[in-house]
Ligand SMILES: Nc1ncnc2c1ncn2[C@@H]1O[C@H](COP(=O)(O)OP(=O)(O)OP(=O)(O)O)[C@@H](O)[C@H]1O
């Protein structure tokens with residue numbers, strides 16, 4: 644019996660499934676029989692050294708790059724055999740924040756956010772501007788920022804503006820490529836908080852590439868470590884911290900890795916202390 648191309652959405656537990664994916668650029672092998680799954684509703688991070696193929700993997704998930712072989716299913720749909728119309732419909736269901744921003748320099752921020760709404764909805768211009776203003780607010784930017792051009796924004800503002808555009812169509816799936824790279828600690832903490840808020844608000848699945856260890860410990864549900872062309876480990880940070888693959892060990896046992904782990908443990912202990920303090924006594928005196 645032929646495999647159906649897509650399943651009803653409520654039957655799809657894995658929103659992304661990659662099987663035996665191979666990617667080469669000339670002689671350079673980037674992915675070799677890579678398998679990966681992302682579950683509905685989770686915050687899933689991809690980590691790995693520079694050049695390990697993280698951004699390429701993300702570009703394959705969003706159909707900007709085709710692997711040389713292997714299969715990819717997104718939201719239950721095999722992306723190898725889509726009609727042009729199916730492809731357009733599928734693309735509307737995710738938002739992307741690219742590693743280098745990816746906003747159009749010739750458009751102001753509001754028009755950048757409005758662009759996907761003009762392309763994919765029948766909303767009139769007034770409503771589109773209202774939606775764009777709301778996405779700006781949601782991303783922590785002042786309404787006036789909408790009238791500025793990308794080159795006029797600070798690094799942190801640019802990241803937030805890219806986030807606002809990624810959110811334009813209320814995506815089920817949000818892809819973020821290094822959203823905190825190049826930001827100072829307070830700017831990075833602001834983006835971390837924003838990702839958490841968006842996840843709580845929309846319950847969307849978030850796939851994020853990041854080197855930010857605090858974020859990995861404090862925000863993600865599961866993390867995949869890329870190395871040697873494959874996913875060499877996947878699990879919660881606590882699970883990964885016990886795996887003994889040398890690349891994973893290097894990640895956790897370096898000074899930054901140890902510091903982030905200690906901070907995460909301290910946070911868990913202080914949360915537990917707060918929960919105990921706030922708990923109603925289980926006994927009552929009559
Ligand atoms: N279009 C391309 N043409 C040729 N080589 C490419 C292309 N895109 C990526 N590569 C190569 O593929 C490898 C993986 O690149 P990729 O950008 O996916 O790495 P990354 O893990 O995202 O790295 P970083 O952490 O530095 O962002 C690199 O060696 C890169 O040079």
Ligand SMILES: [Mg+2]
Pocket residue numbers: 697698699742
């Ligand atoms: Mg990259």
